[in-house]
Amino acid sequence: MNVVEQVESQLKQSIEQAVIKAELAGRDEMPEVILETPKEKSHGDYATNMAMQLARVAKKPPRDIAQDIVDQLDTEAASVKSVEIAGPGFINFFMDTSYLTDVVTTIFDQGDEYGQTNDGQGERVQIEFVSANPTGTLHLGHARGAAYGDALANVMEKAGYDVEREYYINDAGNQIDLLAQSIDVRYAQALGEEKTMPDEGYRGQDIIDLANDLAEEHGRSFLDMNEAGRLEAFREHGLNHLLDQIKHDLETFRVPFDSWFSERSLYTDDKVHAAVESLKEKGYVYESEGAVWFRSTDFGDDKDRVLIKNDGNYTYLTPDIAYHQDKISRGFDRLINIWGADHHGYVTRMKAAIAALGYDDLLDIKITQMVNLFENGEKVKMSKRTGKAVTMKELIEEVGLDATRYFFIMRSNDAHLDFDMDLARSESNDNPVYYVQYAHARICSMLRQAEEKGIATSEQPDLSLLTAEKEIDLLKRLGDYPQVISEAATKQMPHRIPQYVFDLASDLHSFYNAEKVIDQDQLALTQARIALMQATRTVIQDALALIGVHAPEKM
């Protein structure tokens, strides 16, 4: 427990004791003490609505109850400097803020471990994300999923979860046959032959490039093979090539994976068949019209789903169920899938399958909403370069890696995202990425100067000298960090991190303009402020690292 949590917990206890002393409620009727930090500074450092909550039990007006609580409160034990009753019955606490400086000491002791919480208690979580088909390059939607998934994994790790990141490779099934056929067509065309693309074929520039390379490297040699052999060769070549490209793009985007799971392995290990058998044993499988069905309607789906088509082939759903059964067998306490908005229709049936296998609440599916690019105030539909959809790689080249990461993560995953490329590119105060990075660079600059001027650093600076308004604001913000981590992780809302670090940067800039850190005439104060700057730098760095954004020392 950190300083802030200790103080809050102590205050809560004191409030409870006061309620009991004032005979307003017994232990069993005690509502949970809710402490909030008022937005308005004049409403104190903390406020509680306890009096309103007790109104019914105590059968008295809230303001009278508030007065009773205040009368009985042990202010000293709770580090409360003064108390006010306000509005309909709020109790506002003004704290003795001297405890706040302990935050700096804590950050020194813990370094980049500051902010760690134990919300996860070591729970094993698997996050499966991106999982784009290896039939093309990664696009905007994938980039959002990648940024969100990576940040979520980082934050959950920080909050004490044992996280594994997995990418599911759809390297079996129809789309791979289509990939082979598409390469076949482009390859023939590259050699000047006529060949028509199947309706569902992949028409992207990436496939054309790939086929051109093949033609250049191998000439007409593939044309001499029989069709089955040629398609098989193209299948393998295309798969390897595109998967390498995806891996490379993700690496560039600073999104690492612990494991890459192949759909094919499900077939070679006979797990698809086994999945159908499992559902059959549980009694959720029946045959009709020559097909084998899963009775997903038992689990809230609006219709039953086919597992094996009347031509004997599996549907897309079946290997997916097998895949999740495999995940289950690996012993995770929780599974999180991150899917694009276009897949939300599969949520119910996937969850139905998991429930049918007997693991009701194991799977959580997060949906990331659509991304729209804007440039010069207009919606960008297609890449100027290729005339096709804009790829993740292009976006990074256009606006930079840090901006791309930051912009994707700063919005809630379930809101549509308007990505303003001009803003992301601009090197100005309009751009939140630069604003935060600048705060970090500013601190580094001050620390450099302190060193150049030969300011002796102190092992134990007198932090009680940090009493200016902007210093208190900064200290409070630093103290909030563990709670931000906790919320971001447990609610799976990594967008809280960019929001927090933006506010922290804002506090830093305000402080910078109000107070001077390096003052040769006031060594003790300078040392205390340098300590505050070092602590702030640590937290900015850490928060940015969670969302995959660099913290530059100079700008």
Place this chain on the structure above:
RNA sequence: GUCCCGGUAGCUCAGGGGAUAGAGCAACAGCCUUCUAAGCUGUCGGUCGCAGGUUCGAUUCCUGCUCGGGACACCA
């Protein structure tokens, strides 16, 4: 028709059962002989989509409607 997400300041978005609803941008007015002005300070700006319900209290929760986006194969 069914399902999912959203509707909050001119724009992009946070927030969320409580006190005067926040931030950035835009507009306007100030601040550099002083640690990076990629910064700071202030002003302007809102029936929180509409209507009911629950509650001492709803922008927040519930229901209905409405607008915008997306999804609804024995495709993957």
